[in-house]
Amino acid sequence: MHPDTLEYNEQQEPDHEAVCTLLAREIDEALPESENKIWHRHPVWFLDGNPTVGYSRQKPGIRLMFWSGADFEEEGLNVVGKKFKDASVFYNDVSEIDRSDLRRWLEKCRQIQWDYRNLRRKGRLERLK
Numbered sequence: 001m002h003p004d005t006l007e008y009n010e011q012q013e014p015d016h017e018a019v020c021t022l023l024a025r026e027i028d029e030a031l032p033e034s035e036n037k038i039w040h041r042h043p044v045w046f047l048d049g050n051p052t053v054g055y056s057r058q059k060p061g062i063r064l065m066f067w068s069g070a071d072f073e074e075e076g077l078n079v080v081g082k083k084f085k086d087a088s089v090f091y092n093d094v095s096e097i098d099r100s101d102l103r104r105w106l107e108k109c110r111q112i113q114w115d116y117r118n119l120r121r122k123g124r125l126e127r128l129k
Contacts, residue, residue: 005043030106061092
């Protein structure tokens with residue numbers, strides 16, 4: 001786990017720290033080839049420079065977000081908008097995390113990717129995988 005991610009997790013209240021720590025460990029294990037860093041003030045994992053998964057503290061809880069999650073076709077993920085392809089789920093306690101769902105989603109974020117890395121340059125979202 002990247003030291004900045006560890007620091008981010010430690011800054012959360014105890015229940016949320018446990019959620020963040022579990023998420024970070026699962027993501028690191030499932031995506032060992034990914035680069036983890038703090039991006040826009042929260043932990044994000046990148047595959048080939050493209051953001052794929054991350055989490056952040058929001059009012060409803062810890063939001064786990066998959067940048068290309070709208071195309072995962074998973075009932076457990078909430079798709080809010082249509083402009084981008086993100087989908088997310090909120091957690092407030094580790095008991096709410098279904099690890100088999102999480103692992104399946106993490107595998108899908110490797111298989112299904114939209115090109116967020118070049119979004120500003122090209123002006124539109126293009127499918128990578």
